[in-house]
């Protein structure tokens with residue numbers, strides 16, 4: 001029966017993809033009108049619920065993950081292997097929280113999947129087979145800043161010979177007070193909004209996330225200014241590297257710059273966190289000159305302390321899934337240890353030392369979200385994922401080339417030559433219309449065609465449009481024709 005349900009759902013999904021990337025107004029209205037206003041006392045049959053969901057609700061979904069031409073946000077899709085595994089996860093509903101070797105294999109599989117991911121990202125297992133699966137890059141950024149906060153205050157306590165050194169144990173206020181410090185600051189360049197949110201959640205404060213960028217490039221670190229901030233006597237610091245900036249897809253650093261940052265952070269006891277939600281995937285590219293610039297931007301990540309990655313974006317597994325790598329295995333438990341619950345203690349220690357997920361991350365009870373990752377990695381291997389990413393990059397470059405040559409559009413950030421622009425293009429395309437009136441409406445006009453979907457954003461204080469390519473189904477020729485066709489049409493409206 002399980003298999004039949006999956007088959008049926010795929011059929012529905014395929015139909016949706018072909019019928020447009022956004023639901024029709026009618027479908028939305030019908031779905032809204034179908035929502036009950038109160039819970040009935042008796043419930044209804046399973047068949048009736050299924051019919052309601054498939055007939056009323058599903059038609060009002062967007063094609064986000066199903067369509068290869070949905071370029072809004074960075075949604076990715078769900079590979080067949082991941083979709084299969086995700087259905088197994090729901091059917092068997094395992095709780096992945098405590099490593100109990102005689103109870104279930106799930107913690108072993110999750111740990112194995114983390115190792116496979118490290119392999120994909122060319123992160124040496126001897127240092128990086130440590131971390132956890134999360135609900136997404138936002139949660140991973142919270143983990144990164146939480147571990148960083150613990151680390152930098154511990155370093156400050158060591159320097160000052162103070163015993164009150166763990167925020168997890170004593171709380172931020174008491175630790176700062178004991179150390180005579182006024183706060184923790186995060187130093188970054190064009191951080192993703194979720195990193196600022198993480199600072200808010202962790203008591204660091206959104207106002208204490210500071211840009212330390214060069215005057216001529218908002219994404220590049222001003223190393224002199226960075227050192228000045230790191231050297232402050234009243235604050236401790238976490239450096240957050242945008243390893244893939246969400247509008248442009250570009251990288252904040254090269255390996256040489258990360259090495260410089262690493263040395264400064266070691267000197268001042270600071271932590272380096274890299275937000276590589278999609279950018280860490282640059283590491284799966286090979287050495288061909290075609291992708292050298294992108295690859296270069298993701299080089300050196302092995303030098304940082306913690307790395308955020310997203311599963312539900314370029315890895316193409318279903319929502320919700322992110323991952324977190326950390327080079328300091330002992331730290332997460334200081335923050336996330338689930339205190340005083342003897343019934344949750346881990347059992348015997350057969351096999352590798354696998355930490356119980358509930359002690360190193362946010363949740364206690366957790367979905368087996370590592371299984372779709374495991375399945376998809378086994379299914380595609382390194383080369384399958386590389387091929388997928390190469391198709392995404394080639395499509396983005398094809399679109400950018402067309403935009404660069406088009407009299408009514410302008411590619412962003414402004415490039416002095418086409419070859420420079422294409423070289424820098426990862427899997428997203430940022431652009432605007434030269435005509436202000438068209439530009440204000442550009443994203444809407446594109447989305448109104450329902451043949452593709454893009455995100456509106458802002459760049460340099462003016463509206464801009466972003467095409468983020470992240471779906472495993474990318475077909476360069478087919479999709480280039482569709483996208484340029486829509487853009488040409490919209491320019492004439």
Ligand SMILES: *Cc1c(COP(=O)(O)O)cnc(C)c1O
Nearest residue numbers: 136137138192194246275277310
């Ligand atoms: C998407 C994204 C995030 C947030 O990820 P979620 O999976 O939505 O939580 C964080 N950082 C970057 C660079 C991103 O692209």
